[in-house]
Amino acid sequence: MTEKAEKRRVTLISLAAALVLILLKLSLGLATGYLILISEALHSSLDALVTVVTFLSIRYAERPADQGHPYGHGKAENLAAFTESLLLFFAIALILKEVVERLFFKSVAIEPNIWAVSVLVVSALFDAQRSKALARIAEKYKSPAIEADAIHFRADFVTSSIALSGVVATYLAMKLRITGVYALIDVITTCLILAIVVKMVLRILTESADVLLDRTLASRTALIRDLAVEVPEVIDVEKVRSREAGKQTFVDLTVDIDRNLSAEAAYSIGKRVEETIRRHIDDVDVTLQVKPVPTETEDMAERIRSVGAREGWNLHHITVHNVGGTLHVDLDLEMVCDMKLADCHAIADALERRIREDNPAISEINTHIDWRRSSPVEGVRIDHDRSMREAVEAVLKGTEKVLRCTRISIEEEVPGERFLLVQCTMHPEESAEAVRAVSEDLEKRLKEAIRGLKRVMIHVEPEPPPPA
Numbered sequence: 001m002t003e004k005a006e007k008r009r010v011t012l013i014s015l016a017a018a019l020v021l022i023l024l025k026l027s028l029g030l031a032t033g034y035l036i037l038i039s040e041a042l043h044s045s046l047d048a049l050v051t052v053v054t055f056l057s058i059r060y061a062e063r064p065a066d067q068g069h070p071y072g073h074g075k076a077e078n079l080a081a082f083t084e085s086l087l088l089f090f091a092i093a094l095i096l097k098e099v100v101e102r103l104f105f106k107s108v109a110i111e112p113n114i115w116a117v118s119v120l121v122v123s124a125l126f127d128a129q130r131s132k133a134l135a136r137i138a139e140k141y142k143s144p145a146i147e148a149d150a151i152h153f154r155a156d157f158v159t160s161s162i163a164l165s166g167v168v169a170t171y172l173a174m175k176l177r178i179t180g181v182y183a184l185i186d187v188i189t190t191c192l193i194l195a196i197v198v199k200m201v202l203r204i205l206t207e208s209a210d211v212l213l214d215r216t217l218a219s220r221t222a223l224i225r226d227l228a229v230e231v232p233e234v235i236d237v238e239k240v241r242s243r244e245a246g247k248q249t250f251v252d253l254t255v256d257i258d259r260n261l262s263a264e265a266a267y268s269i270g271k272r273v274e275e276t277i278r279r280h281i282d283d284v285d286v287t288l289q290v291k292p293v294p295t296e297t298e299d300m301a302e303r304i305r306s307v308g309a310r311e312g313w314n315l316h317h318i319t320v321h322n323v324g325g326t327l328h329v330d331l332d333l334e335m336v337c338d339m340k341l342a343d344c345h346a347i348a349d350a351l352e353r354r355i356r357e358d359n360p361a362i363s364e365i366n367t368h369i370d371w372r373r374s375s376p377v378e379g380v381r382i383d384h385d386r387s388m389r390e391a392v393e394a395v396l397k398g399t400e401k402v403l404r405c406t407r408i409s410i411e412e413e414v415p416g417e418r419f420l421l422v423q424c425t426m427h428p429e430e431s432a433e434a435v436r437a438v439s440e441d442l443e444k445r446l447k448e449a450i451r452g453l454k455r456v457m458i459h460v461e462p463e464p465p466p467p468a
Contacts, residue, residue, distance in 0.1 A: 014130050018048040021126065024119045045091075075212065075245040081147070082208035089202045092194055096360055101283070127157035151200050214243040221465045227276050228255055233269045235293060249284045251277060259292030259306045300359070304329065307355050314346070316370070326363040329355070332370040344369055388450060394423060395445050401438050403463045417454040420446060428462035435460050 026041035134150035225237045236254040242251045257269055274286045294303065301318040308315035317332040333351065335344050352365045389408055396405050407423035422442065426435060439458040445452050
């Protein structure tokens with residue numbers, strides 16, 4: 001059975017049973033004069049109304065989120081529970097009025113009989129069974145409205161039991177021919193019932209109001225914060241907000257991460273924070289903001305690079321010099337070739353000001369513009385140039401640590417400017433420093449051996465093991 005069907009089934013059964021009990025209690029209360037039975041009938045009438053409200057609120061709360069309700073309709077259940085509580089207070093006030101009148105202003109004849117006892121026994125047994133069934137569904141689907149309904153039937157069980165005790169007491173007093181105490185027992189028993197009902201209604205009222213007013217429990221906030229910092233890259237959690245709507249929890253939080261991480265890395269960290277929270281909190285919707293912040297281990301170059309990133313520019317080849325106690329910075333600023341010189345100069349000036357504001361110890365900044373093409377370079381493959389290939393192979397043979405050449409690719413972007421790609425292998429156990437030294441040596445020797453090389457790229461791979 002689906003969640004929707006199971007919720008509706010248990011609610012409709014409760015409604016049908018409540019209607020039957022209303023008729024029995026009210027008819028016997030009017031016939032015997034028992035205020036206990038009349039108050040129980042009124043209580044059951046409100047329970048029937050509560051069940052109707054619950055049924056309608058569940059149907060509304062099940063609607064999916066739409067443009068006008070982006071957080072869904074789950075709070076309809078909380079609103080229903082709040083409304084049910086106010087209706088119960090109205091019923092309590094009516095019964096209290098009758099209690100005062102019977103104590104001080106009027107006398108009502110009470111006729112104890114076995115039928116009143118029988119009705120209350122049946123009512124108590126039914127209330128116990130329905131409370132258990134509703135509580136199971138409420139816990140299973142986290143439904144505040146059904147939970148409120150379950151509490152109502154639990155209160156009915158308690159009040160029916162107390163009412164039964166009062167009716168039995170008056171019945172025994174009649175059998176023992178003790179007169180003049182029927183009304184007093186009736187009123188005292190009714191007051192005990194009302195005290196229990198008030199306590200339960202106050203609990204539902206405050207819990208529903210807390211959800212409607214978006215009250216956040218300190219324990220829930222602490223749990224979300226602890227879960228977020230479980231992700232190693234999270235430096236701190238700046239803000240946590242959570243709210244409930246029906247069975248769903250909505251969480252908004254801001255986490256601090258290293259500002260030098262890439263956007264892709266920041267997105268990955270955010271997804272891991274969300275997954276961690278979802279593993280520990282059911283039916284949760286997480287909205288997360290990642291805030292880049294400086295770290296204690298951040299060096300000067302990283303700090304300068306992060307300033308460029310905030311302004312939307314890519315900086316590289318950043319060198320910081322300590323000259324006579326002041327800092328001088330050299331850096332490359334990437335810009336596209338189709339920009340005007342005046343615009344580039346203005347951008348560089350503004351960026352230098354931002355860098356000095358971030359670190360006043362910097363006294364001089366030398367910015368080199370690294371021009372980038374805004375569109376792919378049109379290249380012509382000239383791999384057929386045999387003399388050039390032979391020159392490359394001759395240089396490679398003179399390099400001891402190069403084991404094998406796997407690819408030679410030559411392109412000419414513009415006449416006279418050539419790009420050379422060389423792929424070769426080295427022993428897998430060679431250090432990164434050795435690979436760097438060989439690559440730089442090859443690049444230098446190839447440019448000396450072959451004229452017109454604008455760029456040389458050396459790609460080194462580990463030599464694969466021989467086939468078995």
